Amino acid sequence: xxxxxxxxxxxxxxxxxxxxxxxxxxxxxxxxxxxxxxxxxxxxxxxxxxxxxxxxxxxxxxxxxxxxxxxxxxxxxxxxxxxxxxxxxxxxxxxxxxxxxxxxxxxxxxxxxxxxxxxxxxxxxxxxxxxxxxxxxxxxxxxxxxxxxxxxxxxxxxxxxxxxxxxxxxxxxxxxxxxxxxxxxxxxxxxxxxxxxxxxxxxxxxxxxxxxxxxxxxxxxxxxxxxxxxxxxxxxxxxxxxxx
Numbered sequence: 001x002x003x004x005x006x007x008x009x010x011x012x013x014x015x016x017x018x019x020x021x022x023x024x025x026x027x028x029x030x031x032x033x034x035x036x037x038x039x040x041x042x043x044x045x046x047x048x049x050x051x052x053x054x055x056x057x058x059x060x061x062x063x064x065x066x067x068x069x070x071x072x073x074x075x076x077x078x079x080x081x082x083x084x085x086x087x088x089x090x091x092x093x094x095x096x097x098x099x100x101x102x103x104x105x106x107x108x109x110x111x112x113x114x115x116x117x118x119x120x121x122x123x124x125x126x127x128x129x130x131x132x133x134x135x136x137x138x139x140x141x142x143x144x145x146x147x148x149x150x151x152x153x154x155x156x157x158x159x160x161x162x163x164x165x166x167x168x169x170x171x172x173x174x175x176x177x178x179x180x181x182x183x184x185x186x187x188x189x190x191x192x193x194x195x196x197x198x199x200x201x202x203x204x205x206x207x208x209x210x211x212x213x214x215x216x217x218x219x220x221x222x223x224x225x226x227x228x229x230x231x232x233x234x235x236x237x238x239x240x241x242x243x244x
Contacts, residue, residue, distance in 0.1 A: 001023055001024050002021050002022070002023050003022050003023065003024050003030075004021075004022050005019055005020070005021050005022070006019065006020060006022055006069065007019050008020065008038075008069075008072060008073075008076075010073070010076050010077070010080070012077070012080050013080055014080065016038075016041065016076060016080070018034065018035055018037065018038040019035070020032045020033075020034050020035060020038070020072075022065065022068065025061070028063070029061045029062065029063065030061065030062050030063070030064060030065050030067070030068040031052075031059070031060065031061040031068070032059075032060050032061075032068065032072075033052050033056050033057075033058050033059050033060075034049070034058035034060070034072070035058075036058075038058065039057050039058035041079075042058075042075060042076060042079045043057070043079075044079075045079035045080065045082040046079075046082060046155060046163045046165070047075060047078055047079040047082075047157075049075065060072055060075075077158065078157055078158055078159055078161075081157050081158035081159075082155050082156075082157055082163075083155060083156050083157075084153060084154070084155055085154050085155065085156045085162075086153075086154040087151065087152065087153050087154070088151075088152050088201075088202075089149060089150070089151050089152070089169050089173075089180075089202035090149075090150055090152055090199040090200065090201060090202050091147060091148070091149055091150075091180075091183070091199060091200045091201070091202050091206055091207060091210065092146075092147070092148045092149075092150050092191075092197050092198070092199050093145070093146060093147045093148075093197070093198055093199070093200065093210065094144075094145070094146040094147075094191050094192055094195050094196075094197055094198070095130070095144075095145055095213075096129070096130065096131050096142070096143070096144045096145075096146075096192060096195065097129030097130055097131060097142070097143050098129050098131040098132075098133045098139050098140065098141060098142045098143075099127070099128065099129040099133065099141050099142075099143075100126065100127070100128055100129075100133045100134060101113055101114065101115060101116075101126075101127050102114045102115070102116055102117045102120065102124040102125065102126055102127065103124060103125055103127050104120055104123065104124050105123055105124065105125070113127075129143075143217070144192075144217075145210065145213050145214060145217070146189060146190065146191045146192065146197070147183050147186070147189075147210040147214070148183065148184075148186070148189070149169045149180050149183050149184045149202055149207070150166050150167070150168075150169065150199075151166070151167045151168060151169045151170065152164060152165070152166060153165040153166075153167070168184075169184060169202070171184065178204060178207070179204055179207035179208040179210075179211040180202060180204065180207040182207070182211050183207050183210055183211065183214075186214070
């Protein structure tokens, strides 16, 4: 049941004005749902507001009228306190290797690799990628990469809460031949939702590593893709031209 309409005014870095209806619920709670323009303004600062039963955003409730108005004031105050405290570019990435094989000995410089330990007299260790691949979960051997340069903005609020906002990098910051711009130009690429996305500083050295990894996959596709499409894999294997 509607009991009154109140006007809200906040004077700070900017002046915010709006009006809202106050209702009293069956259990005696004072409630309101703010007008859409007020909700849009508050949420533009990265503050999330509650929804009412109808699914409309901007719902507030309290045991008292004073509590209701105080909660609204605090929400607005928190929103406008949002301050940009830092920006940086990072490289978001995933590297997924599914492999299971043996190395002849524990020395990491040993380049003798085998499908399994048969015939190695116990002097071997099993090697795996970062994607589970074993007798209980067999999979195709594979190597895949997700990578994306991202601009990170860090915001802080009066309450001490921090918010991170991700967006596109400013391409004008980098030279045309930059490996960072190469990565930023990749299309039809998306992270694996079942794996964590990691990040590295957005440096030319880091970007060059991922560029080379992706180029190696492209070159493999150039060597094999056409053969598979033309159904000439058997002939390519016979003539040993597949990966040369």
